[in-house]
Amino acid sequence: MNEEQLLQLQAWVDGELPEGEARRLQRQIETDPEARALVEELKMTKAFLAGNEPEYTVPDSREFYWSQVKREIDRQAAASAQPADSRPAWTLGWRRLLAPVAGLALIAFLTVLSLNIVERPKLDESLQHLVEVENLDEHVGSFSYRSQAENMFVVWLYNKDLEPAADEESDMEDDAVLQ
């Protein structure tokens, strides 16, 4: 007996088959001992379950019971929809006031910062007179001179081959007029 035949027998026991099919199965059960034994067993199981299934009764009326369920569902849905904000109302008022103030302060700060960048930074006084000189031609010598009075820095170049006695890269400060 295959699975389909077993299901048909179970349907026959439950009275779910159409009339023609039920008659055909009735004849099979009468002639087939295996089918008959299975049907007897299914009937016995059905009778056992039907007779011993526990029944639970609700103390309230049907309408009252389901209205309680509905109220609980609504309560939990409302609780999950609202964020838990335990802060007092006055803090929200302060937030509304401080948010634009903080924004304006940030913009003002960035503006001042930008203006500082636009202006060239002042060089440290100690570095202002630091000068690096480099002779790139072996035939050329140089000496440098600063005139504080005229705010002028001079690098005087000369031909080493013509003026061998000159001191290379010497420095002077506000000395006599250059010759």
Next chain:
Amino acid sequence: MSQQRFSSFGGRLFLAWLVLMSSFLPVSAADLKLEAKLIWATDDEKSPDPNHTPVDAATAEKLRKVFKWKNYFIVNKIVKVVPSRGSNSFPLSKDCTVEIRELEGPRVEVTLIGKGKQVHKTTKSLTKGEWFTYAGDDKNQSAWFVIVAELDEK
């Protein structure tokens, strides 16, 4: 609703600030507007080169206080902007060019190039009003000067 109104107002304010700040950007922080002059000095009253023009009285007076020559003539004058952390070349004559680089500090690196060959390099700060001068003797007891000075930004 009020928060939406504020964020819209804040956004416009921020945009206005960006526009204001962007107007400062084209003149970048450390761009240098420099003038380089090639000057020829002599004791003669006139320059043999008719293209040479005498320097203005204030410049001549200042130069006379430092150097011995009586008369000074402008051979060429170039005004250029040296970009921040960049360099620019000032070709003052066929044989004389100065290349100026803006460095951190702010400092400038001035390279004198003679006949296509680097001759000398000086690195120093250049304050407003200060003249940086390369100089040397020339024929017939004359002299040449390359003066670099920062001009006021526009």
